[in-house]
Amino acid sequence: MRQSGRLGDAPQAETPTRAAGLARLASFVPYAAVYARERNRVVPPHDRVSRLSPYLRHRLILEREAVAAVLDAHPRDAVDKFVSEVLWRNYWKGWLEHRPHVWDAYLDQLRRDRDGLAGTASIGYAEVIAGRSGIACFDAWARELTETGYLHNHARMWFASIWIFTLRLPWALGAAFFLRHLLDGDPASNTLSWRWVAGLHTRGKHYLARAENIARYTDGRFDPKGELDEQALPLTEPPLDLTPRVLPALVELNTELPSGLLLTPEDLAPEVSHLSKLGFRGVAGGWDETVGEDLDLAPPVVDFSRVAIADALSRAEAHFAAPLKSLDKTEWQADAEAWARGLGVRQVVTLETPVGRWRERLEQLDGRLARHGIALVRARRTWDSSLWPGATRGFFPFREQARRQARLEGFTRIAQPQPG
Numbered sequence: 001m002r003q004s005g006r007l008g009d010a011p012q013a014e015t016p017t018r019a020a021g022l023a024r025l026a027s028f029v030p031y032a033a034v035y036a037r038e039r040n041r042v043v044p045p046h047d048r049v050s051r052l053s054p055y056l057r058h059r060l061i062l063e064r065e066a067v068a069a070v071l072d073a074h075p076r077d078a079v080d081k082f083v084s085e086v087l088w089r090n091y092w093k094g095w096l097e098h099r100p101h102v103w104d105a106y107l108d109q110l111r112r113d114r115d116g117l118a119g120t121a122s123i124g125y126a127e128v129i130a131g132r133s134g135i136a137c138f139d140a141w142a143r144e145l146t147e148t149g150y151l152h153n154h155a156r157m158w159f160a161s162i163w164i165f166t167l168r169l170p171w172a173l174g175a176a177f178f179l180r181h182l183l184d185g186d187p188a189s190n191t192l193s194w195r196w197v198a199g200l201h202t203r204g205k206h207y208l209a210r211a212e213n214i215a216r217y218t219d220g221r222f223d224p225k226g227e228l229d230e231q232a233l234p235l236t237e238p239p240l241d242l243t244p245r246v247l248p249a250l251v252e253l254n255t256e257l258p259s260g261l262l263l264t265p266e267d268l269a270p271e272v273s274h275l276s277k278l279g280f281r282g283v284a285g286g287w288d289e290t291v292g293e294d295l296d297l298a299p300p301v302v303d304f305s306r307v308a309i310a311d312a313l314s315r316a317e318a319h320f321a322a323p324l325k326s327l328d329k330t331e332w333q334a335d336a337e338a339w340a341r342g343l344g345v346r347q348v349v350t351l352e353t354p355v356g357r358w359r360e361r362l363e364q365l366d367g368r369l370a371r372h373g374i375a376l377v378r379a380r381r382t383w384d385s386s387l388w389p390g391a392t393r394g395f396f397p398f399r400e401q402a403r404r405q406a407r408l409e410g411f412t413r414i415a416q417p418q419p420g
């Protein structure tokens with residue numbers, strides 16, 4: 001293994017398939033042990049980090065698989081940092097599951113900020129998202145994001161901080177700019193990371209981008225000395241109740257009932273789940289264009305999800321030996337309803353859809369199916385049901401609990417490939 005931590009020529013275009021995700025994981029594994037040392041450097045093509053996020057985000061590959069792969073190849077201490085970072089994804093997910101109204105509050109804020117753009121602020125905003133703020137590093141990242149659908153974590157932190165504290169633009173618009181372009185755009189990781197940078201997540205603790213830090217970790221490519229507000233105060237907002245709520249109850253899966261399997265881009269590996277042994281009369285999935293509309297998702301983001309769904313459908317068709325149905329993107333709800341009725345099933349099963357647009361769509365579909373006596377069952381993976389309950393407080397107690405659970409089970413749940 002080369003000690004530089006480089007992965008070689010990382011591909012620029014992402015192929016939205018499980019096979020491509022597994023190949024990316026396999027090529028990262030040898031370098032996972034130098035990840036802790038190298039991960040903060042921001043040098044394209046970002047071969048010091050895994051670039052697995054679009055695959056993990058759609059669950060083309062699973063967090064469990066990523067963790068198991070690095071633990072199989074290295075001593076645990078050597079890859080602890082990577083495992084921790086993967087757990088951040090699950091922490092944010094669990095945190096938002098306990099407080100879904102934080103997502104709703106974000107969407108309300110976004111609507112208000114978009115209305116506000118009709119005023120004079122829009123001139124600055126349009127220039128900034130076009131990569132013409134005049135701050136070279138920031139403009140390079142704006143272009144990189146729109147051209148590749150990816151930004152390194154450190155660049156995301158600097159970008160968000162400069163957006164909020166130097167350019168003084170509304171944070172919700174910045175989070176929407178990320179969601180529009182990121183192939184891994186995620187309601188939990190994105191919204192909560194922006195809130196964290198702003199000082200709204202941990203009240204009064206914000207993240208200020210510093211020119212010296214940018215120069216150091218970009219290997220001197222950028223040096224915005226004197227251009228950044230390094231003294232700004234954290235943002236404030238009207239009080240938002242952050243008390244954790246009870247996690248949403250799930251309808252129990254009855255394995256005896258005739259069932260159909262519905263796939264959403266929230267989880268596209270049904271053959272590697274606790275559903276894998278069940279029989280289904282049919283498998284359906286497809287992009288719902290109403291999901292992309294109000295979030296204004298960029299075409300490459302929609303395309304990634306569309307192709308990923310098609311990949312999952314064909315894997316599921318082969319695995320479950322069930323006929324597949326591609327749902328109409330303009331009439332997704334009606335088409336899903338007609339598919340379930342046509343199959344004559346009593347329940348439609350889908351892998352859990354966390355807080356976000358797909359959860360909302362499934363809640364609507366649930367109402368439609370209920371009229372025909374068909375239950376919609378969101379089946380939660382063991383990974384989520386064991387981790388989410390620990391996401392009521394900060395990340396460090398969450399991680400400790402995850403480690404304790406893993407240790408109690410001899411690390412098998414996390415380390416060994418198994419369904420769920």
Ligand SMILES: Cc1cc2nc3c(=O)[nH]c(=O)nc-3n(C[C@H](O)[C@H](O)[C@H](O)COP(=O)(O)OP(=O)(O)OC[C@H]3O[C@@H](n4cnc5c(N)ncnc54)[C@H](O)[C@@H]3O)c2cc1C
Nearest residue numbers: 049050051052053085086089153156184185186189190193
């Ligand atoms: C303002 C801001 C917005 C963000 N928006 C998103 C988003 O929409 N979707 C998203 O997946 N991540 C988001 N992140 C987290 C993080 O930046 C990305 O997950 C990471 O950069 C993806 O690149 P990678 O796969 O090479 O990561 P690696 O460093 O190789 O990490 C491996 C995996 O761990 C997870 N991970 C790593 N760091 C974090 C983190 N800080 N928070 C949550 N998960 C993490 C990701 O799934 C990632 O693929 C955001 C961070 C910030 C600061």
